[in-house]
Amino acid sequence: xxxxxxxxxxxxxxxxxxxxxxxxxxxxxxxxxxxxxxxxxxxxxxxxxxxxxxxxxxxxxxxxxxxxxxxxxxxxxxxxxxxxxxxxxxxxxxxxxxxxxxxxxxxxxxxxxxxxxxxxxxxxxxxxxxxxxxxxxxxxxxxxxxxxxxxxxxxxxxxxxxxxxxxxxxxxxxxxxxxxxxxxxxxxxxxxxxxxxxxxxxxxxxxxxxxxxxxxxxxxxxxxxxxxxxxxxxxxxxxxxxxxxxxxxxxxxxxxxxxxxxxxxxxxxxxxxxxxxxxxxxxxxxxxxxxxxxxxxxxxxxxxxxxxxxxxxxxxxxxxxxxxxxxxxxxxxxxxxxx
Ligand SMILES: Cc1cc2nc3c(=O)[nH]c(=O)nc-3n(C[C@H](O)[C@H](O)[C@H](O)COP(=O)(O)OP(=O)(O)OC[C@H]3O[C@@H](n4cnc5c(N)ncnc54)[C@H](O)[C@@H]3O)c2cc1C
Ligand code: FES
Numbered sequence: 001x002x003x004x005x006x007x008x009x010x011x012x013x014x015x016x017x018x019x020x021x022x023x024x025x026x027x028x029x030x031x032x033x034x035x036x037x038x039x040x041x042x043x044x045x046x047x048x049x050x051x052x053x054x055x056x057x058x059x060x061x062x063x064x065x066x067x068x069x070x071x072x073x074x075x076x077x078x079x080x081x082x083x084x085x086x087x088x089x090x091x092x093x094x095x096x097x098x099x100x101x102x103x104x105x106x107x108x109x110x111x112x113x114x115x116x117x118x119x120x121x122x123x124x125x126x127x128x129x130x131x132x133x134x135x136x137x138x139x140x141x142x143x144x145x146x147x148x149x150x151x152x153x154x155x156x157x158x159x160x161x162x163x164x165x166x167x168x169x170x171x172x173x174x175x176x177x178x179x180x181x182x183x184x185x186x187x188x189x190x191x192x193x194x195x196x197x198x199x200x201x202x203x204x205x206x207x208x209x210x211x212x213x214x215x216x217x218x219x220x221x222x223x224x225x226x227x228x229x230x231x232x233x234x235x236x237x238x239x240x241x242x243x244x245x246x247x248x249x250x251x252x253x254x255x256x257x258x259x260x261x262x263x264x265x266x267x268x269x270x271x272x273x274x275x276x277x278x279x280x281x282x283x284x285x286x287x288x289x290x291x292x293x294x295x296x297x298x299x300x301x302x303x304x305x306x307x308x309x310x311x312x313x314x315x316x317x318x319x320x321x322x323x324x325x326x327x328x329x330x331x332x333x334x335x336x337x338x339x
Contacts, residue, residue, distance in 0.1 A: 006296075006339050007045055012093045013068070018153045022074040022120065023086050024060055027097065034069055036100035038062040038131035039124045039200075039224070042071065043098040043286065043294045048084045054284050055081040056292040058124035058202075058224070059100070060154070062131040072153065074120035101293040101311050104200065104224035106132055111197050111219065112139040116187070116211045118203020119146060122153050124224055125202055133165050141170045141197075143190045145207065148177035182207065184214035191216060198222065225291045225310065251332030254301070257281045258338070272297070272304060272324035272336050283324065283338050290326040297324050297338040302331030 014026035034042075041058040061070040076082045089095065104124055106113075113132050115125040122144055129140050146152040158171045172190060174182050187210070191197070195216045201208050202224040212221060251266040253275040262279030273295055276283045286294040290308030299320045304327035306312075312321055324336060 006098050007096050008099070009094050010069075010097050012089055012091055012095060015089065015091055016070075018072060019074075019151055021086075021151060022072060022153045023089075024070050024072045025085070025089065025095075027069045027071065027095070029069065029097070030094075034100060036063060036069075037105045038064070038127040039104040039106065040100040040102040041124070041292070042100050043292055044081070044085070045096040045098075045284075046081055046084060048080050053081050054286040054292075054294040056101075056226075056286060056294065058102070058104075059127050060123045062127045062134070064134045065130045072120065072123045074153065098293070101296075101313075102224070103310060103313060104128075104202070104222055106136075107198065107220070107222075109198050109220075110136075110138065112141065112194050114191065114194060114197045114199045114219075115140065115142040115144075116199065116201045116203070116207075117142065117144050118207035119151070120153065121202030121204075121207075121224070121226065123202075125200055126154055126157065128200055129161070129169070133161065133169060137168075139168050139170075140165075141172070141190070141194065143172050143174060143182075143187070145174045145182050145203065146176070148175050182210070184210060187211050187214035188216055195219060200224075202226070225287075225289065227287070227289075227291075251329070251334070253279075253329055254333075254335040255279055255281055255283070256300075256335070256337040257283055266329060266332065266334070269328060272322065272327045272329065272334070276324065276336075285325055288325045290323050293323065295324045296321050297336045298322075299327075300335045300337050302329060302334035304329045304331075304334060304336075 008031045010027040010029040012025050013028045016024040018024055041056045043054050043056045045054055057071040057073055060072040073082050073085050117125040132138050132140050162169050197219045200222045201211050249266050249268040252263050253266050254263040255276040264275050264279045284294050286292045291310045293311035304322050306323055306326040308326050
């Protein structure tokens with residue numbers, strides 16, 4: 001199967017300071033122009049303190065409106081990669097990035113587009129808005145939520161877009177510092193008569209859950225999750241119990257990573273990523289929630305079912321690709337190869 005290699009090198013040609021905590025990195029991939037659609041992301045492989053880490057960042061550019069490929073990164077307090085990128089990358093540096101992935105993309109539609117962004121969630125929402133404005137006649141309305149004015153990314157870019165599309169683009173800013181946290185009533189007031197619109201949501205998990213719940217419908221909802229699922233917090237001290245051994249089930253899982261190949265007995269309910277680790281391998285991963293595609297690999301024998309797939313396209317799934325952090329083998333003998 002001839003495919004573009006998963007990772008390639010790209011030169012950082014320009015760095016734009018968007019806010020005190022956010023930078024746009026303009027990238028020139030060494031293999032030539034990258035083919036992507038608005039709303040997609042790339043996964044970056046970086047070494048921080050001698051540890052290889054993978055993180056995904058969405059494109060803030062849109063292929064129809066920007067000649068250059070751009071991604072926008074916002075600092076996360078205590079975060080290893082976001083802070084490393086912002087503090088260490090300089091113009092002219094070379095970085096490793098995956099091919100674009102993700103399904104948070106425009107669907108063929110004539111309905112208005114509503115975008116709901118929280119913080120750095122504006123990155124893919126801006127890309128989608130630029131693309132929809134340039135390639136369709138759809139109305140685009142954005143509700144952009146930030147802590148305060150100083151942390152609002154793309155303020156000037158959005159103002160320029162509104163000036164360019166005054167009858168089709170509306171941007172409503174909500175600043176927590178002025179109005180407190182956004183609530184369901186404010187979401188419904190913003191939607192008003194556009195309940196049938198397509199809604200695109202990206203931001204912190206609690207913000208996204210609130211918007212998803214508040215949307216009155218009947219329009220379609222598309223969500224991009226940046227983080228891992230919220231950890232489940234135990235409310236009461238659980239009774240101590242012995243950790244059950246995973247149940248073995250008939251068959252084996254074989255994992256090929258680079259020049260290493262391991263075969264382990266199949267365990268019921270175990271993902272391919274977990275099987276690979278049990279076999280002593282250290283495959284790439286980032287979110288472990290089915291959002292980022294860092295852990296993708298191709299099945300060369302057998303089949304597997306993904307619990308969540310918010311990253312691979314239908315074509316990639318048809319070609320046999322799986323998110324190994326989500327894929328549980330259906331077959332007794334299963335082989336997966338990381339590329
Ligand atoms: C599809 C996708 C697209 C994305 N697009 C963007 C984008 O366009 N722009 C953007 O800015 N981000 C984006 N993200 C988020 C990005 O990938 C990173 O998750 C984010 O930058 C944080 O990574 P980090 O390495 O800085 O933080 P991490 O080091 O992963 O830390 C995250 C948080 O966990 C805490 N933490 C870390 N280690 C520990 C520990 N041992 N104990 C307790 N707490 C700990 C940190 O304090 C921090 O709050 C996207 C994510 C996905 C999945
Ligand atoms: S690690 Fe992100 S999808 Fe598997």
